[in-house]
Amino acid sequence: MALFLVSRTDRHDYDEYDAIVVRAGDESTALKIATNGEEERYGDHVYWDAAFSGFQRDGSNLRVEELVSEGPEGVVIKSFHAG
Template sequence: MALFLVSRTDHCDCDEYDAIVVRAGDEATALKVATNGRQREKLDGFYWDPDFEGFRRDGSNLAVEKLESRGSAGVILSSFYAG
């Protein structure tokens, strides 16, 4: 398992995620975790409710980067964009 940075490649609005760090076996699995969500029903049909607001279901606005596990102690990700 490795750590992967999954980050947005487009503009991030308020109350959306712009990046997450996940533990996964490969990039494809990291992208699958990042694009996870649920299909929900509403009066006029269905909609996609992502686990990470702003991450597209198809992953088209995301980049995946494997992180080095060695290095000095410190913060890996601090991402805050609240409305």
């Protein structure tokens, strides 16, 4: 398993994710984790409720990069965009 940084390639708004770090066996699995969600129904309207708001269901606004796990101690990622 490796760590992958999945980050947005487009602009983000308040209360949306712009990046996550996931543990996965490969880039494809990392992208699958990042685009997880459920189809929801409100009357006749069907919509995608993404696990990570702002991440497109098809991954079209995401980039996946494998992270090097070696290096000095310290913070790996900070991502804060409160509303």
